[in-house]
Every structure is written in C-alpha cells, then in structure tokens.
Amino acid sequence: MTSLRQTRADRRRVTEERILDKAREEFAAKGFDRTTIRAVAGAAGVDPALVMQYFGSKRELFGRAVQTFTPPAPEAADADAFADRMLATLGLKLGGLPEGTLAVLRSMLTDPAAADHVRTALGGQISGAGAAVPAPDDRELRAALAVTTLLGVTIGHQLLELPALCEASPDRIAALLRPALNALAEAAPGPDTTGA
Amino acid sequence: MTSLRQTRADRRRVTEERILDKAREEFAAKGFDRTTIRAVAGAAGVDPALVMQYFGSKRELFGRAVQTFTPPAPEAADADAFADRMLATLGLKLGGLPEGTLAVLRSMLTDPAAADHVRTALGGQISGAGAAVPAPDDRELRAALAVTTLLGVTIGHQLLELPALCEASPDRIAALLRPALNALAEAAPGPDTTGA
DNA sequence: GTCTATAACATGATAGAC
C-alpha cells in the first residue's frame, strides 16, 4: 500500500520536473512575457490547468525554474588568479550556460523581478571578485567592469548570437579576453607583477 | 487659407512628434511587450485610436520611435585611436544615450525584430571597428569583443543600473576601460607603441 | 487526482457616430 502512495508521489515529482524543464526552455528562448502557461503545458504534454495546480502562478513557475545556486567562491587574491577566475566562469558560460540562467538573462531587461535577480547575482559576483582584484584602488569598480564585460560577451554570444562571436572558438575568445581582464585588474601599466 | 492648412499640418506634425516622444520613453522604460498603445496615448494626452490612425500598428510606432542613424565613421586605424574611438561611443553612452537606442536595447532580448535591429547595428560597428584594430590577426573577433564589452558595461549601467557602476564617474570608468580595450586590440603584450 | 469548461480581464485593432 505504501508502494502505491510512493508511486503516486514519484509520478507527481517526475511530472513536476518535466514541466520545470520545459518551462526553463521556454523562458530561456522567449523570456517571461512571451512564455505562456499553455505552451509550457503543451511541451510537457500536460493540461495547462495542471501547471497552475502545481505552481500556483506563472511567476512562481518562473521562480522555481530559474532558481540557481550562485557559486560564491570568494577565494584567491593574486594577479593572474583574477583573470583566470573570471575566464573560468566565462568558459562555463560560453560552453553552454545552464538554461535557468539563460532564462533570467533573457528576461532581465523587461521583467523587474528578473532584473532584481540578476542585479543581486551580479552584485555578489562583483563584491566577490572585488576582493580578488590586485589593484589597490577602485577594486569594486574594476570588478564591476570585469563582470559586465563578461556579461556583454555572454549576451552577444548566447542571446544575440552575433556571428563574429559564434564563429570563434571559446578558447580563442578566452585567450583574447585574458589580457583585457588583467589590464582591468592591474593598477600600474607595468607589464609584469615583479616590478621592473 | 493656405495658412490654415499649414497650421493643421503643423499641428499634426507636432502631435505626431509628441506621441513619438512619449512612445520612446515608454519603450525605453518597459520594452516593446509591456508598452501599451493606451499608455503612450495617455502620456501624450491623445486618444489611443489616434495613435493607431497615425502609425497603423504598435510595431510601426516602435519602428518610427527607435529609428536612429547609426554613425558609421569607419576611419582611423592606429594604436590608441581604437580605444579612444570605442571610449568616445561609450562616453556618449554613459552620459545619456539617446532614448530611441535605449528602447531597442531594452527590447533586444525578448523581441526578435529589436534583436535584428541591434544585431545589424552591432555588426556594422564591429566591422567598422575591425578595420581600426592594429593587431594583425582576429581583427573582427577583437572588435566584436570590444563592442560587446562596451555593450555589457552600458547594459550594466543604463539598463540594469548596477550600483557599482552608477556611483562611479564616467571619466573614471573610461580611464579604467582604456587599457583593457588596448589589450584587446594589441597582439603583443608590449606596453607602449614606440617599442622598448 | 486529473482535466474540461469558463470566468474575468487586458490588449491590439476596427467600425462608425459626431
């Protein structure tokens, strides 16, 4: 008898997961406004009313679909570590960013809730990265510029799909970006860290 | 009698301009989808039907509101000129970008037509800037990374309104960005252009 | 528990009175 109840709960869980999966895809592709409960339900092979029953509202569905653990990782504080760390997150980004993140990014310019989400996430990344900036002044600002730089490249690549970026290999992009990020993080124009 | 007809035509022109102005504001603030004809008409102090009468459809209104002359300016091709030119457009951007441009940027992630508009505009900027890149290899890619960098900073500042960027002075931002753009444009890690 | 039917509302667009 317990097996029957477990089967039901399991079915519910797997259905919920399938709905969330399709919702993520839809939100990532078309943003919050243009994504309809009907389309999500259709893609998941369920009735639209079931989606409402499970998640209560479209916004709650969005919240559940995009909830991603922002990796804080606030360690490492020397010269190249900064650029490497930034590029690591970009490498992750260019090589297929999680769909939930794409969904928030896609909606951030038109949906205030998504904008808040991104503002908070980027704020965390900025203050985390700021601690790793070797330059003595404007650490937070430098970190913000580095983060928004990667944001711009990511948008151009993943969301806008600019040909010039999509045709290039992620490795080449990372290689070209590294000196730029180093230049952002370093105070003096001196080329190496040991000083003359 | 001609004066009367001219007055009518002028009144129509000035009304049309007022509608376009309010439409730009609305589109820039909320994007294409969330902007309603009714809201635009209300802000302009006219009847919603008049807006339809004048512009035919919401999309045509959008097109008229955001049509901005993209300054091609494909000259200059030496070392610092590249970063300077890029920063000039950013200076323009940070110090109050034209509202029509804000409107397209705001909608580019969720409206395919706006995305096309931006893709074309950025493509033009990229190939224009690519000709000014001093490095011998990957000129187009370097230009694309520079342009998307500025795009990211602009988005972070104007659209997302990240505190770390809004609190900083445009001059400081430009000064910090300059070495990064130079690093993107230069092939060798050499610090100055005269060589040793 | 799941789905059909529908309510309640907002939008873009149209037709017709003044």
Add this chain to the structure above:
DNA sequence: GTCTATCATGTTATAGAC
C-alpha cells in the same frame, strides 16, 4: 479629423465534471 464603442483574441486563474 477626432473620439466612443466594440470586436476578436489571448492571458491567468478558478470551479466543477470525470
């Protein structure tokens, strides 16, 4: 030429049949 009234559509959300 200008605006009131309406249409047709699409949305979220709810109530009730199976």
